[in-house]
Amino acid sequence: MNTILILIGKIIVAVLRLFKRNAGNLPGIVLWHLTRGKCCKMFKINCPIIAITGTNGKSSVTSCIAQLFEQNGKKIIINREGNNLDTGFCSLLLRYCTLGGKVDADYVVFETDESYVPVIYSQLKLDTLVVLNFFRDQLDRNGEMETLIQKINGFCKSFEGNLILNGDDPNTARLGRANPNNKNVKYFHAKPYAFATDTIFEASEGRFCPFCGETLEYDYYQYSHIGKFICKKCGFGNHEPYITAENIDLEKSVFTADGHEYSPKINSIYNIYNMTAVAATAKLYDIPQKVTHNVISNHIINNGRMETFMLGDRKTTLNLAKNPVGANMTLRVMNEMQTDKELLFVLNDKLADGIDVSWIWDINFSEFDRVHKVVTSGIRAYDIAVRIKYAGYPADKIIVCPDLDEAVAELAKTEGRKFVIANYTAVAPTRSALIKYAENHGGKNE
């Protein structure tokens, strides 16, 4: 039976290839129906599977972990196109498996949608689960985040594999207590960086201890609700870190972990956390230090995630923001930079973005340090302009340009370091508009 199903899947993949179409999710969706929802169960994977999940940073961390193994000479399978549901996983494996369902690789590295962790890994044996963080997402605002954590927690109750958790995120660290018999729980942690605060600066959740309800106390907040926390009543938060990022200096872009110094190319506290998760995974799988160093120091992303462009001679950084945390991240990097700056914010409300844009009100716009102009664009250009106006930014410095090319031209015409924030469906058109402007005005996509 399995063989027939796999054959069907492989035929769909081949036919789609014939028409030069990316197979995408379709083969997986077909098999999902044929197997009544158990489309991952057909495969026999004898190598370790490493899954990466969390609200923000999945793609970066997945790609880096894959490189750890690749550069160490291993054969890996990875989902690069963000196809991170069970049907995506199935479609991917169909390309690599034998008709018997055997998958030939040394490691499978899979970025996994948060809600699909229990679905997929109840069908396939998972070696390591890396959980980065949990933030309230715009699509996820009816107490659904708690439901999501509960689901993964349920999975963790009987999971005995490696669990690499962000020890500074109470929403994530709580998973470490799901199975008291699991000896393979490992927390990553970071010492405070220069812009860590004593009080919370950005909208957040998870104020209360999930075990006893007491208000969590923090030594410091790095960003949002990420920081060194403790429950004074039941001790939640007193876990020993497996690896700690310290001596974090974002001006020089360096940090150390386990005594090794790294100089990442992406310079933000968010990236430090992501790379600490990568370092933890490297430590767990005994990756040679040279390889880890290379991966962490050379990691860049060219898909609108902290991507750099030159608009003429004006340096421009584009970053995706799917939620307030993502937007706060760019604003933080922007405000921390000691120079004159200008901002472009592109906001859409297509189905994939979440039809509601009120999450922009959870972005912290209260500080604009040396930001001399704000341009807004996208389908909801006016909404983001209203938001920034009410944060207290002078209304006469806000320019609304729903047309993207006009918005980019408006941004480029004045002096200053440029920052561009775009939400999910806005990233690709914004990237194109920036590249187009750069091509016509002598800049380049770095």
Added chain:
Amino acid sequence: MNKIRILHMYADLLDLYGDSGNMEIISYRCRMRGIECEIDQYSIGSPKPDFSSYDILYIGGGADIEQQRISDDLIKYRAEIEEAYKNGIFMFLVCGGFQLMGKHYRDTNGKDIPELGLFDYYTVAETDRKKKCVGDIAIRTEFTGKTLDIVGFENHSGQTHNVKTPLGEVLNGNGNTTQGKNEGYFEKNVIATYMHGPCLAKNPEISDYIIGYCVNRNNDIPTELAPIDDTIEKNCRQIMIDRLMNN
């Protein structure tokens, strides 16, 4: 009067779809007129507030699961809130806040959870997911004395019945009930609505109605609020109204 005091209740538990933004908007619009605005927060575990000392009581919306916990807490202050309401405190209530002031909330098991009972509407939980009221909404109001169309974003499954004086008539969207006719609840000193977004972002007239009410609450001679350039807000609203009406 040149100072407005606001009591924002359960901000940590009830903050959906930008509801806390309403406070940012009211402070901004006060600041632009040289009116001082002070916002105090109250939540479960805080000391008992002196309701009589406030001009505005504000409650936003949240996850349905929080509702019981909050109504248990809120009901302790029933007498004080009723007195403040009778003395003319302005009550601005969004979604969960709107429901909490009604007679009861009938949960999915058919059990009536008593609410504050300040107004005689009541809410029934809707279990049919298809009847959930989600999306942008436009309504026609008269609360300013003129016809005014306003917009917001609704997301609720509760069906609020027996509303005698709604805030407006639904032009596009659901309102108090699925595919309903009316939206919200209105009295001279009460605006209750299901509209998030936050509600005040695209509707500066609501903010100014509330601020104007407070400024004139104890004055015999009504004062006009200095105008603010609302071009961005009004453009923003018009785009949404056009989009909804062309659907």
